[in-house]
Amino acid sequence: MSYSIYLESGREKSLKRKHPWVFSKAIKKVKGKPGIGDIVEIYSNDGQYLATASYSPESQIRARIWTYDQNEQINTDFFEKKLRQALHARDYVIEEGQLSGFRLCAAESDGLPGITIDKFQNVLVCQLLSAGAERFKANIVEALRRIFPECVVYERSDVDVRKKEGLDKVTGSLHGNLPTEPVIIQENGLNIEVDIVAGHKTGFYLDQRDSRAALERFSKNKDVLNCFCYTGTFSLYALRGGCNKVINVDVSEPALELAKRNVEHNKLDLTKVEFVKQDVFKLLRQYREEGRLFDTIVMDPPKFAESKAQLTGACRGYKDINMVAMQILKPGGTLLTFSCSGLMDQNLFQKVVADAALDAGRELLIMERLNQAPDHPIAGNYPEGFYLKGLICRVF
Numbered sequence: 001m002s003y004s005i006y007l008e009s010g011r012e013k014s015l016k017r018k019h020p021w022v023f024s025k026a027i028k029k030v031k032g033k034p035g036i037g038d039i040v041e042i043y044s045n046d047g048q049y050l051a052t053a054s055y056s057p058e059s060q061i062r063a064r065i066w067t068y069d070q071n072e073q074i075n076t077d078f079f080e081k082k083l084r085q086a087l088h089a090r091d092y093v094i095e096e097g098q099l100s101g102f103r104l105c106a107a108e109s110d111g112l113p114g115i116t117i118d119k120f121q122n123v124l125v126c127q128l129l130s131a132g133a134e135r136f137k138a139n140i141v142e143a144l145r146r147i148f149p150e151c152v153v154y155e156r157s158d159v160d161v162r163k164k165e166g167l168d169k170v171t172g173s174l175h176g177n178l179p180t181e182p183v184i185i186q187e188n189g190l191n192i193e194v195d196i197v198a199g200h201k202t203g204f205y206l207d208q209r210d211s212r213a214a215l216e217r218f219s220k221n222k223d224v225l226n227c228f229c230y231t232g233t234f235s236l237y238a239l240r241g242g243c244n245k246v247i248n249v250d251v252s253e254p255a256l257e258l259a260k261r262n263v264e265h266n267k268l269d270l271t272k273v274e275f276v277k278q279d280v281f282k283l284l285r286q287y288r289e290e291g292r293l294f295d296t297i298v299m300d301p302p303k304f305a306e307s308k309a310q311l312t313g314a315c316r317g318y319k320d321i322n323m324v325a326m327q328i329l330k331p332g333g334t335l336l337t338f339s340c341s342g343l344m345d346q347n348l349f350q351k352v353v354a355d356a357a358l359d360a361g362r363e364l365l366i367m368e369r370l371n372q373a374p375d376h377p378i379a380g381n382y383p384e385g386f387y388l389k390g391l392i393c394r395v396f
Contacts, residue, residue, distance in 0.1 A: 003034040003055065005042045005063060012044040015051055015065070018381040020108045022053065022063040030055075036166050037135025039066075039074055054113075054132025058166035064113035064130050074136065079112070079143035086110040087147065093374045101185030101194065103206050103375040109385035110377070114165075115140065118202040120183050120194045124153045125202040126174065131165045141174045152176035156202050171197070184265060188213050190236050191265040193258060200230065207372040208233075208300065211336065211390050214370060215298060216241035218334040218392075222295035225249070225287075227280045227325070232259025232273075234298045239268040243296075247274045249283055284324040296334045297325045305341040314341055315352050322356035326364070326395050335393040338370070342387035349389045357395065368392040 007015075011026035022042060034040050034055040040063055042050045049070050053063035066074050086105050094102055104124070105117040114130020124144055128134055134157075141153050153175040162169055183194045187209055196203040212234050215224075219241030226235045229248035232255075238246045248259050256275045263270050276283065280301070299321060304314035322337055329335060339349045350366065357364035370390030378385040 003032040003040040009045040020065040024062040037131040056131035076139040109379040209373040211370045219243040224296045225294045299337040323360045326360040326362045338390040363396040365394040
């Protein structure tokens with residue numbers, strides 16, 4: 001059975017620019033009763049074909065586009081073609097970096113809405129977050145098996161956003177079995193253990209690869225504070241860069257245990273590392289009260305804004321942690337600070353950090369901008385794909 005969506009007059013403009021979403025308020029009528037993930041053809045108010053999408057009856061994003069070609073079928077061949085295209089786009093990044101861990105598919109940015117796939121050695125970890133991704137799960141897995149016949153496919157669709165699509169959280173093997181030994185990837189000559197089953201997101205933050213490498217330049221003979229350290233990969237670069245000491249701070253004991261193992265995997269000097277299980281906001285203030293100072297601070301917090309309604313509060317949070325961080329930096333010290341909130345505009349983030357410097361009574365020089373690694377591309381028709389903002393600052 002075929003289903004169709006007709007848009008309100010004037011609401012076809014975004015689709016003509018090939019933006020991949022159709023919001024509920026843009027829809028005038030729906031022909032038939034499509035279910036979760038069913039294929040729908042989208043037409044303008046005057047009946048012009050625009051795109052083919054999957055339908056999501058419970059989400060404000062009512063349809064996510066697969067193709068703008070009316071003759072293209074959404075099947076295993078379609079997903080294989082798209083995934084091979086995504087792999088080809090990254091071939092120079094993978095080859096230059098000799099990467100054994102990389103993002104294969106960045107959802108809308110690779111023309112596959114709601115589908116994120118990371119490759120860690122011979123394990124492909126999928127997050128399927130849209131109704132359409134769930135509907136075509138079997139086709140996606142089969143396409144991956146064609147391209148990577150030796151790989152295990154594991155699902156980590158345990159994200160709250162699936163509720164908005166009318167989907168339950170789910171994890172588990174989609175093809176093959178996870179290896180019994182730890183999965184360890186290589187990144188810029190370092191060995192990093194990935195917790196595929198219980199780690200954040202798909203198990204590891206590949207997007208910070210270049211930012212981690214930048215820290216190495218600001219580590220020699222320095223005292224480094226690594227806030228929200230997770231599995232401590234920033235600190236590996238600090239140690240390799242010759243730091244005097246690095247403090248890893250996180251609220252998660254398992255993350256800190258993995259951070260310690262990562263130091264051991266690389267045969268780095270464990271005596272130079274301190275692991276602190278503590279709330280970063282509280283610890284920063286404690287260090288300020290104690291008069292403790294650092295040469296270099298890494299501030300890589302989790303996402304503070306999940307919706308526009310949370311953006312004002314997020315700005316306060318970013319301003320607060322950056323202000324206190326600057327107050328415990330030695331004059332001329334270096335702050336690497338980040339926001340992974342897609343709703344946080346780059347210019348707004350810079351303003352927040354600049355305001356934090358004013359409140360801290362410090363002078364701020366922004367030396368470099370950082371963003372997500374190139375295996376996390378930004379499609380020209382999907383600017384929302386740019387989410388990770390970073391600044392390297394000198395603070396006086």
